[in-house]
Amino acid sequence: MTEHCPPPPPPAFAPTPDPLTPSRDVTHAHFEAGDQIVVLKGIAGGELWGDAMRVVAPSWHTPTDEDGWRLRDATGGAQTYITGHPRYLVHLSRRCPDCLIHLRAMEDHLLPKYAGQDALIDCGWYTTTALGQLVHIADIRRGQ
Ligand SMILES: [Zn+2]
Numbered sequence: 001m002t003e004h005c006p007p008p009p010p011p012a013f014a015p016t017p018d019p020l021t022p023s024r025d026v027t028h029a030h031f032e033a034g035d036q037i038v039v040l041k042g043i044a045g046g047e048l049w050g051d052a053m054r055v056v057a058p059s060w061h062t063p064t065d066e067d068g069w070r071l072r073d074a075t076g077g078a079q080t081y082i083t084g085h086p087r088y089l090v091h092l093s094r095r096c097p098d099c100l101i102h103l104r105a106m107e108d109h110l111l112p113k114y115a116g117q118d119a120l121i122d123c124g125w126y127t128t129t130a131l132g133q134l135v136h137i138a139d140i141r142r143g144q
Contacts, residue, residue, distance in 0.1 A: 011042060011049075011122040016113065018125045020105050022138035024087040026098065028067040031055050036092040037071070039084060039134065040103075043110055044120040048103065051075075052092060059083040063135040071134070084134040088126070 021040070031037065033055055040050040053071040061068025061083055068083045076082065091099040114121060128134050 011044075011120040013124055014042070014121045016042075016110065016121075016123040018106075018109075018123065018136075018138075020102065020109060021087060021125065021136055024102060026086045026089070028058070028069070028086050030098065031069055031086055031089060031091075033057055035089075037089040038092050039071075039088050039126065040090060040106055041126060042121045042123040043114050043117075045118050046111065046114070046116075048106055048110065049120060050090075053082075055089070056081070061085045061133060062131070063129070063133050064139050068133075079128055079132060082128055082132045082134045085136070085139065088134060088136060 035055040036052065037055055038050040038052045040048055042049050051073055053073045053076075056070040056072050059068050059070035064085050066085060068085050069089065071082050071084050071089075073080055073082065090103060110123070125137050126134055127137070127140070
């Protein structure tokens with residue numbers, strides 16, 4: 001996995017389906033304040049790539065109408081604090097079998113599609129609303 005620090009040039013945008021994240025079964029209680037997590041966004045140099053963030057506090061995730069988590073993105077600029085759904089988050093701070101299984105599944109799903117490419121690729125799964133809510137593309141469709 002590659003964390004971007006300092007921020008890389010803007011990634012190439014290559015829409016790719018992500019059927020795995022929306023079907024993840026992760027409870028709100030799986031995370032707690034202080035956890036280091038990553039929100040996977042694409043691939044870079046043949047590895048999964050995403051935004052590393054810290055879990056701050058419970059927060060309502062309005063796009064799904066479910067319990068979410070307030071996240072702090074140290075490189076987020078104007079959007080330093082955003083709210084995400086638990087299923088968007090993958091643990092970095094501790095060895096977590098559940099999150100590791102998801103990481104491996106994402107690798108198996110994505111890496112073969114971009115074999116041999118070194119570019120940073122944003123697969124376009126997430127947007128952030130004006131109210132600081134991180135939304136997976138599957139949840140936008142679901143919520144309309
Ligand atoms: Zn975990």
